[in-house]
Amino acid sequence: MASLKRLPSPFTLPPTRRHEPLPLPPPEEVKKKLYDHPEAQRIRSGQLGEWFTTPLVGGEWTEWGKQARPDRIGMTFMAVNRVSANPEPTNAPARRLMHSRYIKTHHAIPPEMEEKIAPKYGTAREMDRRDQVWIEHAAELTEEALDRQMRPARQLRWEEMTPLAEDLERAFDQFATYLIQAMFLCSDASGPWNGLIHYGFAEIKSYLAYELFDYNLMCGLLRKRVMANGGGMGVQVDGLGAGIVEICNEASRGFVGEVEREFPSVVFAIDVLFNGLLLEMARLAAAGARSRFDRHLMTQVVQDCARHVAFGCRRLSFYLRHCPDREEAAVKLHLAADRLEPLQAEHHLLNPKVLEPLAVMLGGGAGAIAGGVRILREFWPQFAASYLARLDSIGLGRRDRCLLPAQPPF
Amino acid sequence: MANQKVEFPSTQWFQALAARMNEQRAKYQNFGFVTARAVFRVTATAAGNRNFGLVFDGFECLEVRELTDGEIAQFDPDWTMEGDYATWKEMVQNIKAHGEADPDHTLNRLCLLGHPFRVHGEDQTRVDVFYRQLFSFQAFIDESAAVETSFA
Amino acid sequence: MSMAIDKKQSVERLKALPQVQRWREGNYEPGAWFTSKPAEEGGIWGSWGHRFQPNRRGVSLVELNRADRHPIPTEGLGLLADREAGAEPDAPRYDYPLREKYQVWSYNVESLYEEAMSRQWSATRDIPWDKLAPLPEDQERALCQFVSFLHTVEFVPGDTLPFYMARVDPSFSEVRLFMSSQCADEARHMEVFGKRMYANGGGPGMEPGAEALLLFDPRKSVLPQEIAKTVSNVNPTWDFLAYSYFVQMIGEAVVLDFFRFGEFLGRNPCDKEMFRRIMQDEARHVSFGTMRIKYYLDNAPRREREEASEMLHFLASACEASGTGFGLLLQPSAIEPFALLAAGSLGNLDKGWDVVREFWATAVEEYINRCERAGLPRRGRCMLPEEAPF
Numbered sequence A: 001m002a003s004l005k006r007l008p009s010p011f012t013l014p015p016t017r018r019h020e021p022l023p024l025p026p027p028e029e030v031k032k033k034l035y036d037h038p039e040a041q042r043i044r045s046g047q048l049g050e051w052f053t054t055p056l057v058g059g060e061w062t063e064w065g066k067q068a069r070p071d072r073i074g075m076t077f078m079a080v081n082r083v084s085a086n087p088e089p090t091n092a093p094a095r096r097l098m099h100s101r102y103i104k105t106h107h108a109i110p111p112e113m114e115e116k117i118a119p120k121y122g123t124a125r126e127m128d129r130r131d132q133v134w135i136e137h138a139a140e141l142t143e144e145a146l147d148r149q150m151r152p153a154r155q156l157r158w159e160e161m162t163p164l165a166e167d168l169e170r171a172f173d174q175f176a177t178y179l180i181q182a183m184f185l186c187s188d189a190s191g192p193w194n195g196l197i198h199y200g201f202a203e204i205k206s207y208l209a210y211e212l213f214d215y216n217l218m219c220g221l222l223r224k225r226v227m228a229n230g231g232g233m234g235v236q237v238d239g240l241g242a243g244i245v246e247i248c249n250e251a252s253r254g255f256v257g258e259v260e261r262e263f264p265s266v267v268f269a270i271d272v273l274f275n276g277l278l279l280e281m282a283r284l285a286a287a288g289a290r291s292r293f294d295r296h297l298m299t300q301v302v303q304d305c306a307r308h309v310a311f312g313c314r315r316l317s318f319y320l321r322h323c324p325d326r327e328e329a330a331v332k333l334h335l336a337a338d339r340l341e342p343l344q345a346e347h348h349l350l351n352p353k354v355l356e357p358l359a360v361m362l363g364g365g366a367g368a369i370a371g372g373v374r375i376l377r378e379f380w381p382q383f384a385a386s387y388l389a390r391l392d393s394i395g396l397g398r399r400d401r402c403l404l405p406a407q408p409p410f
Numbered sequence B: 001m002a003n004q005k006v007e008f009p010s011t012q013w014f015q016a017l018a019a020r021m022n023e024q025r026a027k028y029q030n031f032g033f034v035t036a037r038a039v040f041r042v043t044a045t046a047a048g049n050r051n052f053g054l055v056f057d058g059f060e061c062l063e064v065r066e067l068t069d070g071e072i073a074q075f076d077p078d079w080t081m082e083g084d085y086a087t088w089k090e091m092v093q094n095i096k097a098h099g100e101a102d103p104d105h106t107l108n109r110l111c112l113l114g115h116p117f118r119v120h121g122e123d124q125t126r127v128d129v130f131y132r133q134l135f136s137f138q139a140f141i142d143e144s145a146a147v148e149t150s151f152a
Numbered sequence C: 001m002s003m004a005i006d007k008k009q010s011v012e013r014l015k016a017l018p019q020v021q022r023w024r025e026g027n028y029e030p031g032a033w034f035t036s037k038p039a040e041e042g043g044i045w046g047s048w049g050h051r052f053q054p055n056r057r058g059v060s061l062v063e064l065n066r067a068d069r070h071p072i073p074t075e076g077l078g079l080l081a082d083r084e085a086g087a088e089p090d091a092p093r094y095d096y097p098l099r100e101k102y103q104v105w106s107y108n109v110e111s112l113y114e115e116a117m118s119r120q121w122s123a124t125r126d127i128p129w130d131k132l133a134p135l136p137e138d139q140e141r142a143l144c145q146f147v148s149f150l151h152t153v154e155f156v157p158g159d160t161l162p163f164y165m166a167r168v169d170p171s172f173s174e175v176r177l178f179m180s181s182q183c184a185d186e187a188r189h190m191e192v193f194g195k196r197m198y199a200n201g202g203g204p205g206m207e208p209g210a211e212a213l214l215l216f217d218p219r220k221s222v223l224p225q226e227i228a229k230t231v232s233n234v235n236p237t238w239d240f241l242a243y244s245y246f247v248q249m250i251g252e253a254v255v256l257d258f259f260r261f262g263e264f265l266g267r268n269p270c271d272k273e274m275f276r277r278i279m280q281d282e283a284r285h286v287s288f289g290t291m292r293i294k295y296y297l298d299n300a301p302r303r304e305r306e307e308a309s310e311m312l313h314f315l316a317s318a319c320e321a322s323g324t325g326f327g328l329l330l331q332p333s334a335i336e337p338f339a340l341l342a343a344g345s346l347g348n349l350d351k352g353w354d355v356v357r358e359f360w361a362t363a364v365e366e367y368i369n370r371c372e373r374a375g376l377p378r379r380g381r382c383m384l385p386e387e388a389p390f
Helices: A027-035 A038-044 A077-083 A111-117 A138-147 A166-196 A202-226 A244-255 A263-288 A292-322 A326-349 A352-363 A366-379 A381-394 B011-022 B025-031 B069-075 B085-098 B107-111 B124-132 B134-146 C007-015 C018-024 C061-067 C109-118 C137-153 C156-167 C170-199 C210-215 C225-230 C240-265 C269-299 C302-320 C323-329 C332-343 C346-373
Strands: A006-008 B006-008 B034-045 B048-058 B060-067 B079-084 B118-120 B149-151 C093-095
Touching: A038 C210, A038 C332, A077 A138, A077 C170, A138 A202, A138 A292, A166 A202, A166 A244, A166 A263, A166 A292, A166 A352, A166 A366, A166 C156, A166 C170, A202 A292, A202 C061, A202 C109, A202 C156, A202 C170, A244 A263, A244 A326, A263 A292, A263 A326, A263 A352, A263 A366, A263 A381, A263 B107, A292 A326, A292 A381, A292 B124, A292 B134, A326 A352, A326 C007, A352 A366, A366 A381, A381 B124, B006 B011, B006 B085, B011 B048, B011 B060, B011 B134, B025 B134, B034 B069, B034 B085, B034 B124, B034 B134, B048 B069, B060 B069, B079 B085, B079 B107, B079 B124, B085 B134, B085 B149, B107 B134, B118 B124, B124 B134, C007 C018, C061 C109, C109 C170, C109 C269, C137 C170, C137 C240, C137 C332, C156 C170, C156 C240, C170 C269, C210 C332, C225 C302, C240 C269, C240 C302, C240 C323, C240 C332, C240 C346, C269 C302, C269 C346, C302 C323, C323 C346, C332 C346
Parallel strands: A006 C093, B006 B149, B034 B079
Antiparallel strands: B034 B048, B048 B060, B079 B118
């Protein structure tokens, strides 16, 4: 099986290269030179650097005397931002790579040096404008992402995992296999983008790291669940990433070259549309789960996906309100949606490897699958209705052109 | 308090749940903080439709008050969960009997198809708060297991 | 280009799908996912009959994998789901750039991941912020400068790890999971240091990298420019092995020593707790990197192993002599505050430097020990002076 001819992996990434060893000076020569390092010399002279000598007010020290107090939740970003002189990132172009907005830049670093130390492309300077990155209430959502992250050691009670009848175990395992695949897809598609976001947007970078962890954490838990309760991994869902992979690869342009990339399309595809569908699927699975343990897992998926959807909606809403050309931006997003909706309807929403296990779970067994299908049919309008209501809220109304079927086609 | 019966639906009944939530900070910290303005709407009671506006913040329920239909918009809820009195009663009794909602009486299950409960609001991205913080809301309603409830 | 398609056409197309037609006819018989045998019996279902009795640790990947009758494959299966998933006979297989077990695996990855999961914490709620007490001005200043530096560097791994995660064949999901936990850890570290800057009246300090930049004269670089350049900036085009060495084995190892020192110097329960928690996280990352390099060098084919070893030694020498090794150990925003914190006051600065000298020797020794553990013996080749150069 492993020797079959293979396709390139779904998401395009920059090629890697191995360092070519070059001749090096001997260690003793290097050590001797290191002894003359300017910092070593300064220490030997008994001096401390400018961080200590600069005036606390009016010099290079950023903000002496600021003191944040924990709020109702704890020491949140909100608590810090209440006292910080930089509670939100600005649109000033970043002049450094490794630089948080909370710390001011040193006046003595000349512009020529800045150009050298902070290349624009392939680095965290690629996205340094608010319309490219920021969301309303970023601090709150980031805190929520951390606070509601699954803590398996504290929250999961594996002893509540219950043996199920074979048909129900198989259905749950198939559904879990689908979710694992879906979560890996989201992780691969959106993860690398975090590296292009400037450190000024600390909350967003944290949020995205937590979203990435959500996906993988759930993959691990689902794998454990299916490999421990008498069943096992089910069947891969072909076509699940239909449209998503193409849109994301076009948007990233393989993360290569000095070109503009399209983060909004990725956010739309992964956070708004795909996570929106996963959210509805997980609600169904939570309702159909046969044990408290399985219900708990699915409820966690509901919470996670709802948060990811919230990020996506806030991101696109902010983008559409602040980008240089709203009309063009909306057209691009509509075109992406035009492509994604029919493909996701066909390969995801109507995929028998997704819907049939749900129907078995909701019906209460393979023999009662018709009852499960009835529930799915009744639920169906919510897929499009919730999605369209979110797009209305973003300011990207698609009621006249949405290609997710409003009624079940079956 | 624990032995006194509290009538459902009433402000006192939701306050009793709020009191239990507020005295169990550690339990609710385990789920994560809540930031929501919610309306629980009970339709077709003997006194007509009843609405209760609740404000959640951090790990507490800070406010419970009854609202007229006309006051709901001003309360500005993120989401409203609505169901008829008979279903509410069945859910509360089920929670009492099992110590928490059984699989057929979880909030998600009851709301799934838009009946017998329905979660709705003006802005879907605010309605989504219900899903984002579902563990906390379920635990909040499950507190009724410890409240001696009488039904009007 | 998008194909214009209207709603009606779209619905008609969906209604024509074979499964939809079947359902419309009232035939809900589940498909092959339900009826097929497991792959080992020739079917498309992944695997079946796995049972594991949860113990007091719940269900751990270490024990679960040990109990699994299917060993972890040496070559990734190229599927989109985790290993042991099944697939239709005509389903494509994907050539993930990192598809061999030896290229990605770490001896302890399962246990490290379990540890990562069970030791997640919150910068917002798990640090006793209320136990901070005012420090003398020079001490608060030193602490704030130090955490301003750490706040910034903690962003770095999270920028690059996801590229490598997406390159790893999903058959080796444990590696992906561990790296994702590291991304969450780093985000939390950035947060906690950012919050500490503001928590006790000191505020963010001076731009942490500025002094090193202003002091640095490229003409006096100890390495030839073309070598210094190759290791000046880690980025996602680096070979994964080189990346692991750079980020997890030397960079984070030095930073781990900073944290250990920070815990040692902490004057109140808040600072102690902060550094203790971060130290735990960082030690996991370093352990993953060390044991990953060891796994690679133990298991790669001979020729590849030899080439990799040569490359790693070159990289190690270059890193040790430049920013990631020596430069980091001589970072003014780290070691000068260290000295002042260890001294307790400016008047005792000499004593503080004595402590920093001990720190230096320990950090270098531990780094060399870790290299040996990884199968990359650096004793005698290491460019870092065993004694502090001051």
